[in-house]
Amino acid sequence: MAKQNTVFKDAFNRCLTLIAAAEALPSELELGTSLGVSRTTVRAILARLKELEIISWDKRTKAMLRAPQPTDFFPAEETSSLAEIIERNFMRRILAGGAEPGMQINELELARDIGTGTTSVREFLIRFSRFGLIEKRPNSHWVLKGFTRDFALELTEIREMFELRSAAGFAALPGDHPAWRDLDEMEALHREMLANIDSRYRDFSELDERFHLLVHRSSSNRFIIDFYDIITIVFHYHYQWNKANDRQRNARAVEEHLDYIAALKTRDPAAVEHACRQHLRSARETLLQSIQQPET
Amino acid sequence: MAKQNTVFKDAFNRCLTLIAAAEALPSELELGTSLGVSRTTVRAILARLKELEIISWDKRTKAMLRAPQPTDFFPAEETSSLAEIIERNFMRRILAGGAEPGMQINELELARDIGTGTTSVREFLIRFSRFGLIEKRPNSHWVLKGFTRDFALELTEIREMFELRSAAGFAALPGDHPAWRDLDEMEALHREMLANIDSRYRDFSELDERFHLLVHRSSSNRFIIDFYDIITIVFHYHYQWNKANDRQRNARAVEEHLDYIAALKTRDPAAVEHACRQHLRSARETLLQSIQQPET
DNA sequence: GTTTGTTATTTTATCTACAATAGACAGTTT
DNA sequence: AAACTGTCTATTGTAGATAAAATAACAAAC
Numbered sequence: 001m002a003k004q005n006t007v008f009k010d011a012f013n014r015c016l017t018l019i020a021a022a023e024a025l026p027s028e029l030e031l032g033t034s035l036g037v038s039r040t041t042v043r044a045i046l047a048r049l050k051e052l053e054i055i056s057w058d059k060r061t062k063a064m065l066r067a068p069q070p071t072d073f074f075p076a077e078e079t080s081s082l083a084e085i086i087e088r089n090f091m092r093r094i095l096a097g098g099a100e101p102g103m104q105i106n107e108l109e110l111a112r113d114i115g116t117g118t119t120s121v122r123e124f125l126i127r128f129s130r131f132g133l134i135e136k137r138p139n140s141h142w143v144l145k146g147f148t149r150d151f152a153l154e155l156t157e158i159r160e161m162f163e164l165r166s167a168a169g170f171a172a173l174p175g176d177h178p179a180w181r182d183l184d185e186m187e188a189l190h191r192e193m194l195a196n197i198d199s200r201y202r203d204f205s206e207l208d209e210r211f212h213l214l215v216h217r218s219s220s221n222r223f224i225i226d227f228y229d230i231i232t233i234v235f236h237y238h239y240q241w242n243k244a245n246d247r248q249r250n251a252r253a254v255e256e257h258l259d260y261i262a263a264l265k266t267r268d269p270a271a272v273e274h275a276c277r278q279h280l281r282s283a284r285e286t287l288l289q290s291i292q293q294p295e296t
Numbered sequence: 297m298a299k300q301n302t303v304f305k306d307a308f309n310r311c312l313t314l315i316a317a318a319e320a321l322p323s324e325l326e327l328g329t330s331l332g333v334s335r336t337t338v339r340a341i342l343a344r345l346k347e348l349e350i351i352s353w354d355k356r357t358k359a360m361l362r363a364p365q366p367t368d369f370f371p372a373e374e375t376s377s378l379a380e381i382i383e384r385n386f387m388r389r390i391l392a393g394g395a396e397p398g399m400q401i402n403e404l405e406l407a408r409d410i411g412t413g414t415t416s417v418r419e420f421l422i423r424f425s426r427f428g429l430i431e432k433r434p435n436s437h438w439v440l441k442g443f444t445r446d447f448a449l450e451l452t453e454i455r456e457m458f459e460l461r462s463a464a465g466f467a468a469l470p471g472d473h474p475a476w477r478d479l480d481e482m483e484a485l486h487r488e489m490l491a492n493i494d495s496r497y498r499d500f501s502e503l504d505e506r507f508h509l510l511v512h513r514s515s516s517n518r519f520i521i522d523f524y525d526i527i528t529i530v531f532h533y534h535y536q537w538n539k540a541n542d543r544q545r546n547a548r549a550v551e552e553h554l555d556y557i558a559a560l561k562t563r564d565p566a567a568v569e570h571a572c573r574q575h576l577r578s579a580r581e582t583l584l585q586s587i588q589q590p591e592t
Numbered sequence: 593g594t595t596t597g598t599t600a601t602t603t604t605a606t607c608t609a610c611a612a613t614a615g616a617c618a619g620t621t622t
Numbered sequence: 623a624a625a626c627t628g629t630c631t632a633t634t635g636t637a638g639a640t641a642a643a644a645t646a647a648c649a650a651a652c
Contacts (some may be wrong), residue, residue, distance in 0.1 A: 002611040003635045007435060027626060038614040039627090060621075060626060082636075108603060117637040118604085119415065126419055130426045132518045139303060139604065139643060145518075154517045161457060221450045222428045227519070298641040299605045323595060334644045339597095356595060356652070378606075404633055413607045414634085435613055435634065596651075603644070613634075620627070 010079035011035045012045045016054075016068040025055065025062040082116055086124045089114050091233075094133065094147060096241040101146025105134060131230050147234075149291050156284045159231055160277075162224045163215065167260075167276045170218040171267045179218055186211055187261045190254055197251050204250040205239055211257055215264075235287075242290045249286055256282060306375035307331045308341045312350075312364040321351065321358040378412055382420045385410050387529075390429065390440060392537040397442025401430060427526050443534075445587050452580045455527055456573075458520045459511065463556075463572045466514040467563045475514055482507055483557045486550055493547050500546040501535055507553055511560075531583075538586045545582055552578060 014035055019025060025046075026034075032042045050057040052072055053065055090110070093099055111121040125142055128134060133151065134142050145151070173179055189207060193200045209232050216228050239246070256279040263275035310331055315321060321342075322330075328338045346353040348368055349361055386406070389395055407417040421438055424430060429447065430438050441447070469475055485503060489496045505528050512524050535542065552575040559571035 002609080002637065003613075005612060007613065029626075040613055040615080043627090044613090059628095106603075119636060119638090122604090123419065123422055123635095126422050130522075132522065140645090141603080151518075154519055157517055158519045161461070165457070221453055222447075223450055223454045223523070226426075226428060298607065298639080299643075301642055303643065325595075335596095336643055336645080340643090355597085402633075415606060415608095418634090419605095436615090437633080594652085596649105598649090599647090601644105601646075603642100605640100605642080607638105607640080609636100609638085611634105611636090614632085616629100616631080618627105618629085620625105622623100622625085 004082060006079055006081050007037060008041050008044050009074040011037045011041055012048060013073050013079060015045050015049070016072060019055075019064065020068055023064050025064075027060070082120050083124060086114055086116065086121060087128075090124065090128070091237040092241075094144060095237050099144055099146065101144060101148055103144040103146075105142040105144055107142075131233065147238075147291065149288065152284075152287050152291055155230065155234065156280070156287065158227060160280050160284075162219070162227060163212070163280060164273060164276055166216045166219040166224060167264065167272050168269060170215055171264055171269060171272045173218055179214065182214055183261060183264060186214060187258065190258050190261070194251070194254050194258070197254070198247070201247045201250040204253065205236065208235070208253065208257075238287070238290070244290070252282065253279070300378065302375055302377050303333060304337055304340055305370040307333045307337055308344060309369050309375060311341050311345070312368060315351075315360065316364055319360050321360075323356070378416050379420060382410055382412065382417060383424075386420065386424070387533040388537075391443055391533050395440055395442065397440060397444055399440040399442075401438035401440055403438070427529065443530075443587065445584065448580075448583050448587055451526065451530065452576070452583065454523060456576050456580075458515070458523060459508070459576060460569060460572055462512045462515040462520060463560065463568050464565060466511055467560055467565060467568045469514055475510065478510055479557060479560060482510060483554065486554050486557070490547070490550050490554070493550070494543070497543045497546040500549065501532065504531070504549065504553075534583070534586065540586070548578065549575070 015031070018034065025031065028039050028042045028046070031045075032039050035042070035045075046055070046057050046062065049055045054068055054072065056063050056065055105125070107118050107121050107125065111118045114121070125134065125136075129136060129142075132145070132154075133147065134144055136142050170179065190211075193203065193207060212231070213225075213228060216225050219225070256275075260272075260275040260279050263271040266272075311327070314330065321327065324335050324338045324342070327341075328335050331338065331341075342351070342353055342358070345351045350364055350368065352359050352361055401421070403414050403417050403421065407414045410417070421430065421432075425432060425438075428441070428450075429443065430440055432438050466475065486507075489499065489503065508527070509521075509524060512521050515521070552571075556568075556571040556575050559567040562568075
């Protein structure tokens with residue numbers, strides 16, 4: 001098989017939930033833009049909807065025949081792109097599994113394990129190499145540099161440099177900048193989460209990402225924004241396999257975010273720097289605590 | 297054809313210059329390490345050397361028969377890896393040619409133009425994307441963000457942040473750190489270049505790269521060191537197609553480097569910061585001057 | 593004990609092929 | 623004539639194949 005039709009399957013599933021409420025369907029073009037796919041794919045979706053007798057479709061008349069059933073959906077496993085599958089697989093190996101620094105990474109073996117061609121694995125590794133966790137020996141294997149204490153320290157050093165600058169930049173934004181609105185919204189979300197922290201603390205990771213990204217965006221420097229990808233992926237996977245004390249840890253972080261937000265609103269550089277440093281320090285601590293000590 | 301034997305050809309050429317002076321040859325293993333290739337390749341090289349009757353080779357007795365001639369070498373075009381060819385081609389297009397920001401980049405067309413398969417082009421683009429000049433639309437083309445004034449400003453902003461930190465770190469290195477020796481050596485090279493600036497100014501680009509890399513290395517932060525790759529590639533190609541005033545510009549830069557080196561040696565933070573800022577400011581100016589104004 | 597000859601195996605770098613998807617154009621409907 | 627659809631073409635994502643290069647093993651030679 002050449003290309004998987006995951007785009008189609010994923011869009012089909014999203015389309016089912018989209019039309020569940022509606023009684024008629026928009027034009028092909030319109031559907032395409034709301035699902036983020038091309039007309040070709042939209043037509044494939046419509047064809048299948050018709051085949052399953054969920055809609056009737058004749059040229060521009062498309063009417064709902066019945067509500068979508070759970071069985072109409074494609075299974076979730078079939079909707080993730082190959083790149084996502086490889087990423088999850090790989091991250092599990094190096095973060096969760098006991099992967100030693102210095103270990104060799106073998107494209108062919110990885111591909112066989114995951115059940116894909118080597119091309120996709122190669123491309124993933126190339127993309128992933130910018131995160132500084134692996135390194136290529138040309139004409140030979142990749143070397144795992146490992147999720148070590150050093151890595152975490154280097155990562156947080158840059159993070160702190162960038163975030164302090166972004167935060168200062170944010171505080172200096174003109175009063176009518178839309179980011180202030182976003183910040184208010186963000187504050188509301190935080191308060192809401194704090195009020196129901198016992199049931200909501202698991203969602204913190206996503207909120208955390210959105211909040212910091214908002215701050216970094218104000219820098220309007222592509223390198224700062226891009227760097228945040230590394231933070232995101234590290235924290236995302238890291239927390240997924242390190243849930244010790246997460247309720248307490250997240251509650252603490254939400255409060256720090258609120259302090260940080262309040263400081264931003266004062267627009268006082270010193271206050272912003274203080275709150276920012278405070279939060280970054282505890283974020284670093286949490287990260288370091290969960291890393292095994294280095295082999296000296 | 298699958299893989300080009302550029303590794304062999306390049307190593308063969310390097311081997312020729314290596315043995316030109318010597319009368320006997322070291323062991324296969326030794327030769328392999330000094331050329332940076334495996335024994336398989338070394339043996340292929342020896343076989344060819346024998347075939348051309350440059351050496352006699354019988355088991356462990358390898359003797360020179362004649363000095364290598366220019367015609368023995370493989371042509372230089374055949375020794376660059378595909379990745380290098382693609383890089384040069386691509387950079388010429390986007391830096392030298394009038395490539396408009398927003399332009400679409402087509403893998404297939406690029407591959408056809410360069411005369412390679414699409415896989416290599418794809419991999420190049422993925423690797424290159426970390427430089428922030430292009431961006432992928434999944435399932436569709438790449439978009440050229442362009443070598444604009446904004447790009448240069450964002451790039452230099454990060455560069456300044458990193459270099460100031462690295463320079464401060466360098467000044468704080470213990471007195472017996474090997475970097476101080478390297479710095480002395482670097483100073484000598486600069487003085488030498490300055491003394492013969494009229495004939496040597498073209499070599500500045502390489503010296504510049506080595507000097508700043510030395511400073512950055514002291515940070516021992518992989519993200520800072522990796523980021524310098526971006527600077528390197530941008531300046532490398534940029535100056536290759538923008539030679540206006542380069543003699544004067546380079547002479548000035550060499551002097552600034554010498555001031556910078558002197559400041560580092562005083563180990564006085566304020567002096568270091570001053571010299572560093574001074575140099576970075578003029579580097580930014582030069583870069584900005586040679587960029588066409590942005591289309592607002 | 594190091595180096596080589598020999599041979600085999602494994603892995604990478606690269607090309608080609610093909611299904612999925614995007615996108616363009618012309619024709620059709622309202 | 624504007625919006626929509628039918629049809630067609632071009633390009634991307636991925637698998638599989640192949641030559642170059644790396645790696646390994648081990649006996650024989652020095």
